[in-house]
Amino acid sequence: TCRNIDFPTSGVDSRLDVSSSLKHLRGTNPFVRIEYSWQRVLPVTSRLLLRPAIDLGGSLGRLAWAERFRTGGAEFVGFPMEEFTSAQRVLLKFGTDFRLLSLFGREDYPVFLQVMGNAGTSAPWKDLLTVSNVPSLLHWGLGAGARTNTPIGPVQLIFSVGDFGSKPAARPATVAFFFSVGPEFRYTR
DSSP states (O other): OOSOTTSOSSEEEEEEEEEEEOGGGTOSSOEEEEEEEEEEEEESSSSEEEEEEEEEEEEEEOOOGGGSEEEOTTSSTTSOTTSEEESOEEEEEEEEEEEEEEGGGOTTSEEEEEEEEEEEEOSOGGGGGSGGGHHHHOEEEEEEEEEEEETTEEEEEEEEEESTTOOTTSOOOEEEEEEEETTTEEEEO
16 A cells, blocks of 8 residues: 555555446436556655556446546646546557655655656557457657656646657647646646
8 A cells, every 4th residue: 555645655555446327216328447556766866756656436327427538637748637538448559757855844744756658548448359350540659758646645747748759640649748746635737
C-alpha cells in the first residue's frame, strides 16, 4: 500500500470498483461495470521513482452516459478530459519521477520532474482479439511536468502530446495541459 494516497512516493495502489443497475430496483439501463486499477511506485534511488500502472475497465449491458469510462488529464496523458468516453478501456502507463529538491527545505514536500507515457484503447473487447488489429486501435501519449506536495495538498502540472507520429490517415496529434491542486481541484485544457 502507498503511504500517502494523494502523493505516493513508494508502494502499490490497487483498486477494484464494481457497480450495477437492475430493472427491478428501478434502473433504466441494466448493466454491470467493472474497473480495476493498479499502480506501483518503485523507488530506484533516493532521487528516482519508476511508476508502472494499468487500468482495465469493462461492462455488460447498456451503460448510462454518467457511468461510462472517461479518460484524459493525468490519467491518460496527451488527451483532454473525456476525449475518450466508452463502455470499456485498457490503459498501460509508465512514468519516471526525478526528485529535484525539497520545497521549503522539508523532506515531506519533495519536488519531482516527471516524464510519462501511455498507450490505451477504448475499442470494444472483441476488436482486441485480433492481434494484427491492435496497433491501429491504440492511442499513444507522452507528457512531462512537475509535481510537489504542499501544505494545501499535492500540486501537479503536465504538458503532453497524444497520437504523435500517426500516419496521415489517422487522427491528428493533440496537445493537452493538466493542472491540479489538492486531491479535489483539477483543471485540464
